Amino acid sequence: MDVAATAARFFLAAVVVLIVCRIVGNAVRRIGQPPVVGEMIAGVLLGPSLLGLLFPAVQETLFPSGVRPMLYVVSHIGLVGFMFLVGHEFASRKVTGLGRPAVIVSAAGVTTPLLLGMGLIFLTHDQVDVLKPGIPLWVSALFVGVTLAITAFPMLARIITERGLTNTRFGSLALACGALDDGVAWVLLAVVLGVASGDPTKVLITAGGAVVFVLVTATIGKRGLDKAINQPGATLDKLVLVTAVALFAAAWFTDTIGLYSVFGGFCVGYVFPRGQASDRVINAISPITRVVFLPLFFAYSGLNTRLAVLASPPVLLLAAAAITVAVLGKFGACWLAGRLARESHSDALRVGVLMNARGLMQLIALNVGLQAGIVTSELFSVLVLVAVVTTVMTSPWLSWLDRRDAREHGNIDEYGRQTAHG
Secondary structure (H helix, E strand, O other): OOHHHHHHHHHHHHHHHHHHHHHHHHHHHOOOOOHHHHHHHHHHHOOOOOHHHHOHHHHHHHOOOOHHHHHHHHHHHHHHHHHHHHHHHHHHOOOOOOHHHHHHHHHHHHHHHHHHHHHHHHHHOOOOOOEOOOOOHHHHHHHHHHHHHOOOHHHHHHHHHHOOOOOOHHHHHHHHHHHHHHHHHHHHHHHHHHHHOOOHHHHHHHHHHHHHHHHHHHHHHHHHHHHHHOOOOOOHHHHHHHHHHHHHHHHHHHHHOOOOHHHHHHHHHHHOOOOHHHHHHHHHHHHHHHHHHHHHHHHHHHHOOOHHHHHOHHHHHHHHHHHHHHHHHHHHHHHHHHHHOOOOHHHHHHHHHHHHOOHHHHHHHHHHHHHOOOEOHHHHHHHHHHHHHHHHHHHHHHHHHHHHHHHHHOOHHHHHHHHHOO
């Protein structure tokens, strides 16, 4: 297939992906789920798990081998943009006055699923053949543990905002814990990527490059962006150009040192200035990133997800165990830690429920692992299922808690208002 024919196939695939993701996203919104859940599911449905299983010729027509590299590149441009938005929101959500309980809950929410995930792999690696040959067992176990420790911070922040919970005790605590959890988890993921190759030279390049990148971004990069973005009279075109150059440069460097482009996008977003000019940039980038590029990423992830592997009883049992470990490790640990930090039972429950969602952030980490050659398609598929299930649980679980508390306290208006926004 020549370049022109490949481009034509890519455009056709993009049309189908955008339409299907929007249809499924709107459908799940009607049952109280965030549209991103529908887009995650749509990506899986377009892959070998459904479309490729029922209509393999149609899937091959839409996603031939020549189109997939293009889909990867375009979707990862959007992924860098999305991580930029996450980094910007991450830095904007600084919550004070919750130091002790936030640290206690966050520590439990990271260490417990991390250790349980590692333990699951150590216990089952002889019974279930899903690990990548040549990758040390402890590296595979650590990667699984890290992916289970991740929280869907952007989704958590959005749920809290849409339900009007920003000024509540548990809403503020969940935001603080989610920020801490994801910060630690992404640092751990960078460590896993650095040691996965087993080559001391590559580890040194990754570690040294990461330190240099963070220092330069936090100092020279931050000052340069402040000056360029806040320049009087700067047009939107210039602001977007400066931002795009910074993002692509950061993505190139972090990819080159083996840290992967998502880290570059996140760091640029974290140091990006605040103010009217930067808000114009965010408002320009956000819609096309979320509406156009992210569905393409979900489709790319879906093409690598093969739920047919669950037909194998050992793999199905591993998936069930992984979901159980994920929920107990995150929800259970955060609830218990909240109680130990003297939060009310109701607040601790809600913090645990919010922290339990993995969503898009886990999908991003899984794709980084797949790109790095750390995980097999079987383990990837199992962990994608964990991401979808734990994310789907969040809204109905919160709504059930709202209804329960409304019955107990008789404050139907308050809880009904919160539930309606879900």
